[in-house]
Amino acid sequence: DIQLTQSPSFLSASVGDRVTITCRASQGISSYLAWYQQKPGKAPKLLIYAASTLQSGVPSRFSGSGSGTEFTLTISSLQPEDFATYYCQQLNSYPQGFTFGPGTKVDIK
Amino acid sequence: EVQLVESGGVVVQPGGSLRLSCAASGFTFDDYAMHWVRQAPGKGLEWVSLISWDGGSTYYADSVKGRFTISRDNSKNSLYLQMNSLRAEDTALYYCAKETRTSIALGYWGQGTLVTVSS
Numbered sequence: 001d002i003q004l005t006q007s008p009s010f011l012s013a014s015v016g017d018r019v020t021i022t023c024r025a026s027q028g029i030s031s032y033l034a035w036y037q038q039k040p041g042k043a044p045k046l047l048i049y050a051a052s053t054l055q056s057g058v059p060s061r062f063s064g065s066g067s068g069t070e071f072t073l074t075i076s077s078l079q080p081e082d083f084a085t086y087y088c089q090q091l092n093s094y095p096q097g098f099t100f101g102p103g104t105k106v107d108i109k
Numbered sequence: 110e111v112q113l114v115e116s117g118g119v120v121v122q123p124g125g126s127l128r129l130s131c132a133a134s135g136f137t138f139d140d141y142a143m144h145w146v147r148q149a150p151g152k153g154l155e156w157v158s159l160i161s162w163d164g165g166s167t168y169y170a171d172s173v174k175g176r177f178t179i180s181r182d183n184s185k186n187s188l189y190l191q192m193n194s195l196r197a198e199d200t201a202l203y204y205c206a207k208e209t210r211t212s213i214a215l216g217y218w219g220q221g222t223l224v225t226v227s228s
Contacts, residue, residue: 001171001218038154043204043219044154044204044215049209049211050214053211053212055214055216087154089154089156089214091213091214093212094213095142095159095161095168096125096169097156097170098146098147098156099145100153100157
């Protein structure tokens with residue numbers, strides 16, 4: 001089974017900061033990676049799929065990169081509404097197994 | 110507008126059974142595979158199960174294989190999750206989710222229904 005790790009698990013940042021979250025896969029997954037944002041009490045929201053493709057309606061300050069085993073989600077200028085938990089998800093094992101990473105909580109400094 | 114509305118979550122005793130439902134609208138239901146994803150209180154996301162557009166293929170996480178059954182009724186635009194032999198560790202908010210037109214990533218989610226397994 002493919003395992004995902006995320007770093008950091010917790011991040012404290014200020015509005016306007018550039019933020020980078022890393023997701024690492026236990027084996028190569030090509031570009032079969034998605035990123036989600038989840039706010040408290042809400043369902044997850046798809047931000048990026050295929051490692052770097054921005055989902056429709058998602059602000060351009062979000063970007064994704066990487067392939068193989070290492071991926072990053074970058075928020076170029078953190079906004080108040082971006083404080084949330086971010087999850088990566090591997091889709092390489094489709095249709096059997098859609099592993100999520102453990103999450104990165106982005107909090108206000 | 111895509112809408113996914115889950116229902117059926119209750120408090121159930123260990124070893125008990127429960128069926129969750131997800132009512133879908135705003136898209137052609139039988140064009141898409143559908144998923145269940147769960148989230149234990151204060152924890153991360155766990156993919157649970159997937160069913161193909163026609164119900165002909167189903168897939169499960171190891172943690173629920175043999176205990177949970179996913180199904181769908183395309184005539185009713187509905188997705189189901191039959192949960193048997195429930196355990197305390199199955200306590201979670203259960204979301205149904207839909208792939209996007211352009212990706213197998215989960216672009217649409219319901220609000221979730223809470224299942225609590227407790228005596």
